[in-house]
Amino acid sequence: xxxxxxxxxxxxxxxxxxxxxxxxxxxxxxxxxxxxxxxxxxxxxxxxxxxxxxxxxxxxxxxxxxxxxxxxxxxxxxxxxxxxxxxxxxxxxxxxxxxxxxxxxxxxxxxx
Amino acid sequence: xxxxxxxxxxxxxxxxxxxxxxxxxxxxxxxxxxxxxxxxxxxxxxxxxxxxxxxxxxxxxxxxxxxxxxxxxxxxxxxxxxxxxxxxxxxxxxxxxxxxxxxxxxxxxxxxxxx
Numbered sequence: 001x002x003x004x005x006x007x008x009x010x011x012x013x014x015x016x017x018x019x020x021x022x023x024x025x026x027x028x029x030x031x032x033x034x035x036x037x038x039x040x041x042x043x044x045x046x047x048x049x050x051x052x053x054x055x056x057x058x059x060x061x062x063x064x065x066x067x068x069x070x071x072x073x074x075x076x077x078x079x080x081x082x083x084x085x086x087x088x089x090x091x092x093x094x095x096x097x098x099x100x101x102x103x104x105x106x107x108x109x110x111x112x
Numbered sequence: 113x114x115x116x117x118x119x120x121x122x123x124x125x126x127x128x129x130x131x132x133x134x135x136x137x138x139x140x141x142x143x144x145x146x147x148x149x150x151x152x153x154x155x156x157x158x159x160x161x162x163x164x165x166x167x168x169x170x171x172x173x174x175x176x177x178x179x180x181x182x183x184x185x186x187x188x189x190x191x192x193x194x195x196x197x198x199x200x201x202x203x204x205x206x207x208x209x210x211x212x213x214x215x216x217x218x219x220x221x222x223x224x225x226x227x
Contacts, residue, residue, distance in 0.1 A: 043156065101158065103157070
């Protein structure tokens with residue numbers, strides 16, 4: 001089966017600009033996650049969706065980050081405006097409700 | 113979620129068994145032990161998980177001590193492609209309300225396979 005798809009793979013922007021990342025989970029997976037991985041650290045959860053509802057966004061900086069999962073399938077994560085400290089890899093993962101998480105390749109964001 | 117402790121780095125010769133330890137002394141009875149690895153510039157890859165019994169799949173074996181306070185991931189015949197950061201994570205499997213539970217990653221063990 002096809003894995004988790006993410007785009008773009010790389011993005012370079014200036015600080016204060018906006019950026020959006022897209023994720024297409026594995027077909028049938030009800031749960032979708034966005035993680036942020038700063039260089040040298042393990043991934044950290046930003047937001048978790050169960051179908052199209054948010055179940056955990058406690059670590060999402062809501063003043064600048066937003067995410068949506070319309071129709072319970074694809075998801076978009078947006079940063080507006082970006083700061084230098086947002087430079088990281090943004091990982092999308094998905095799973096069945098009771099299942100193992102599978103990760104996409106990630107989007108590497110560089111904020112200059 | 114329970115905290116895990118892993119050595120920051122390990123080396124292993126190609127073709128030998130790589131044994132990666134993990135301590136999780138505060139694990140709860142309903143928490144599973146999961147192992148993921150992350151090869152450079154890729155997303156984390158699921159390896160194996162278990163509750164209390166030893167588990168084996170095509171990638172690795174997981175040995176969990178009887179008291180469940182520690183575990184060991186075994187890669188039986190390590191190859192250069194096994195060079196990666198290995199993460200040991202403990203978590204509840206799933207919740208009726210939230211569904212599958214998030215993974216809380218630590219720093220992991222950087223495993224280097226040497227030719």
